[in-house]
Amino acid sequence: DNLVTTGSSITISNCTFGAGHGLSIGSSAKSGMNNLLVSNCTWIGTEYGIHLKADRDRGGLVQNLTYRDLTMSNVNFVVAIYSYYNEIGAPSHVINVSPFMASTDVVQSVTSLTPIWRNILISNVTASTRGGVGNIAGILWGVPEMLVSNVVMSHVNFTDATNTFCVYNAQGIQFIDCNLVTPANTNTFTLYNADVTVTNSALNS
Numbered sequence: 610d611n612l613v614t615t616g617s618s619i620t621i622s623n624c625t626f627g628a629g630h631g632l633s634i635g636s637s638a639k640s641g642m643n644n645l646l647v648s649n650c651t652w653i654g655t656e657y658g659i660h661l662k663a664d665r666d667r668g669g670l671v672q673n674l675t676y677r678d679l680t681m682s683n684v685n686f687v688v689a690i691y692s693y694y695n696e697i698g699a700p701s702h703v704i705n706v707s708p709f710m711a712s713t714d715v716v717q718s719v720t721s722l723t724p725i726w727r728n729i730l731i732s733n734v735t736a737s738t739r740g741g742v743g744n745i746a747g748i749l750w751g752v753p754e755m756l757v758s759n760v761v762m763s764h765v766n767f768t769d770a771t772n773t774f775c776v777y778n779a780q781g782i783q784f785i786d787c788n789l790v791t792p793a794n795t796n797t798f799t800l801y802n803a804d805v806t807v808t809n810s811a812l813n814s
Contacts, residue, residue, distance in 0.1 A: 635662035668724030688747035
């Protein structure tokens with residue numbers, strides 16, 4: 610595993626991640642993270658690609674993250690940003706998350722340990738997923754008192770996503786010129802309490 614739990618103005622480039630959790634922030638994010646740049650990296654057979662995780666008793670301010678020019682192959686979850694590590698923990702449990710499950714949580718008081726995920730840019734990513742029954746393509750899931758905010762995914766291409774991309778308790782989420790290929794009769798997105806904008810450039814004639 611490759612774990613980053615705290616820091617400011619960190620650059621990670623030209624790295625290859627193999628078996629394990631990939632490049633993770635958390636589960637303790639109490640000291641926060643600011644100004645992280647991840648570029649020109651490759652993931653092969655990892656459980657997660659971009660992985661940010663915490664819970665109400667271990668969160669902090671994580672902001673101004675840039676992930677760009679990345680290649681992922683045979684990964685379980687390309688993007689997983691969530692504030693419920695105690696509840697879902699291991700990768701296999703993420704597949705059981707649903708809008709109903711997200712709706713059952715109630716707003717709690719914001720404290721110094723509330724997870725804050727904001728101002729995240731993910732651009733120029735090509736990814737293939739490992740597949741498997743129920744595996745989601747990705748997830749953004751904040752607590753209701755502190756939504757995941759201002760996440761931009763630009764030119765992100767899932768070549769063979771096997772299921773939906775979940776966005777729960779989030780605002781200011783943008784998918785720009787992304788290609789999320791899902792099977793027939795599968796929703797590209799599954800949403801709850803989510804402000805999501807999807808835009809694409811005009812197709813060439």
